Amino acid sequence: MNRKTISASLFIALLALFAASAFYATFEHKLIQKLGQKEYGIINSELFATFETEFKEVVAYNDPLLHGWGALQYGAFNAGKSGVVIGEDEWLFTKEEFEKVEGFDANVRANLAFIAHAAQQLQEEGVELIILPLPSKARVYADRLGDVRAPHYHAGLYGKLVWHLNNHALYHINVNDLFALYKDDGEGDLFMRTDTHWSQRGAKLTAQAVRSFFIEGLTYSMDFETVRSSAKIDKSQSETYRGDLTEFVSTGGWHAQVGPKSEKLHKVLIEKSVSGGGDLFGEQVLPIALVGTSYSAESEWHFADFLAAEFNAEIWNRADPGEGPFTPMQKFLNEKSWEQNGVKLVLWEIPERFLPVDYELNVASNEEGAK
């Protein structure tokens, strides 16, 4: 081998390795058999496109190279894939809190109208509603954005939402003000550093605020107590956690060297027992329904558990991850199953970043709600 042939030799060796890896991936993962299980178009090459997609997923070098590039990009340039905005000190933010989607203003109007419509419908059914407008992580932790500038078109979103709730005399808790009080008290972050969601502490403080508001803010009392419940964050027990935003900064096994570093997710100790008046085998009464997003649906944050502890009541969790806050409410309204479950109070968490998103909601009267 000399300099006139060395690259050829190395390239041929590389191609041979690729071929071996490709054959292994194809036959080990039975790609051809998998494709045979469904009908795919051949004339439009749907079969080949599907094979290509499946093939890319199973080749052996996929993850190592993905993580290698992620580590290089993050380590050398403090950059990740589109979808993440990287602040300082390894704080990650979702681009949803920065981008101006198509139909931004119209979508905000439509979603605000839907909120009023949903509230009216519940009121007509005699169900109390408390809305929890959740501020964006970039708003609460604007000081962790570093050189990144929060865009002006998101700046007024939370204020607009709260104004709308006030204007329609809807019960709500200003979670932004709440978080501002506790953010720098040294007891822990209110949002996860590498995740789009709040932390367990953020969820617990919100649950406590809901209970306080319920006792002090509503004009009549309801007796929900069906269980004795407690939910305590145990900081002495924790596990390593890598947030959902690390999907956009895929450093894999390199994260210890280049970051972003993992976080700690504490264990939440939950105790429940049936209180007087109810029994384990009796009809279940679910007086409190929780509607919302992954903030409520995902078990990591224990929001439903914290609420259950505050109200000593079972929480009927109707939150859905990945659908925003409005679609789960639409489903909840359409099903009307609160009647069977004896729901008296609905808690509805609405993260502000979903306000500008188009959910193609079926609102009885957009004009009515927008008033």
Added chain:
Amino acid sequence: MVFSSVIFLTLFLPLFLGLYYAVPPRHRNHVILIGSYIFYGWWRVDFAGLLLLTTIGNYLLSRQMLHGKEKADRKPWLTAAVVLNLGVLAYFKYFNFGVDAFSDAGVMLGFAGFSLWDVILPIGISFYIFQAVSYQIDVYRGDAPPAHDFLEFACFLALFPQLIAGPVIRYKDVADQITSRTHSLEKFNQGVLYFCAGFCKKVLIADSVAPVADMMFALQTPTLVESWLGATAYTLQLYYDFCGYSQMAIGLGMMMGFRFIENFNHPYISRSITEFWQRWHISLSQWLRDYLYIPLGGNRKGVSRTYVNLFLTMLLGGFWHGAAWTFFIWGAWHGGVLALERLLGGKSGTPYPKLLAWPITMLAVIIGWVLFRATSLENAGAMYQGMLGMSGMGLSDYTDWQLNNFHYFMMLVGTVVVFTSARLIKLQSLFDTLWAKDMKLRYQFALLGLFGVSFMKLVAESNSPFLYFQF
């Protein structure tokens, strides 16, 4: 299928080359033909059928043409072949545009708008139709011997390295190579270096600056900084994407024993638009010169007619790139500047003052690329307004959060490499394939290392299709 894809590099290419070198030399063209149709049909089997029909039709027409002893006997067949080829191109490429244009004109005149069926644009059709036309004309003129058989002709037209995005190969340039070509490890080595250099240009640079261009061209009112960032990013993206692709095509050809013409020669160091078109997409500009400009009369019919021919050639060349008014005006822009340079005495050298020649030329090129990239005339207008500072100055909230250090770094790398004088070979040697024949070992290892990084990036990120195969 595209070159910068996992499936091509890790499955198709090893299998193809393995089979190519395993079979006896007399069957290698068969392997090329089958491989090329698999390559093309991976995108759409039905349009591989169109390619086959085009091939059969052209071959039969050329055989008929060859029966004629005199040029006068052959001309009707040539005319039929050219008209049919351009008719196919017109239908698939310009039907939707034509319908929309007629409909818009009707609406302006007070009639109701209308729409017809949507026609899918087959990838690479502009290239293989042009190659088919060049074959017919070259055979008619006697510039090239006809293909010995259908296999040779089909191989020429379907040869996958250049099938979907050029270089535009003329039959006379490859006729003897299709019949008989040499293979050697040294030639393969050169091919590998060409391929790797092109791959790095495309994946590492073009694909990295593309998001900046996309970001800025998506703005409704880009500011001064945004519009210039976007225009510069696209200027870099288009060069590295297309030049990179051409180098990959040349490299793959070498791996199979072919030598194709160079398609780019440091176009961004040009000191006039005339010189630019001698360095940019060389195969297309030569095609336009030989099959359009010269038949129109070239510079043989007087000064004014020369300007008209230049203008018309570039106008049609612009339209070849895409069925949209922006491409039309882009072609007109270049045609106009070419004619102007001719008027100023720029047939050779530069008509501009020495120190201003390069900035004037780059400005003209960038202005043109804005039209080339814009999604509409309004989009182009917004960019031009921004470039003049009429929509604000700095980065707006829409883009500030999207740009990161990696974007800036790759813009800088792309700018340094592309604007470095061709004479500074040492700096460019990683990408300058003039040295591929005897490149120093350390540069080869560096290039292979960069190829590895590029492959890692490719796997990590979603594919971004080549720009020029939309044509």
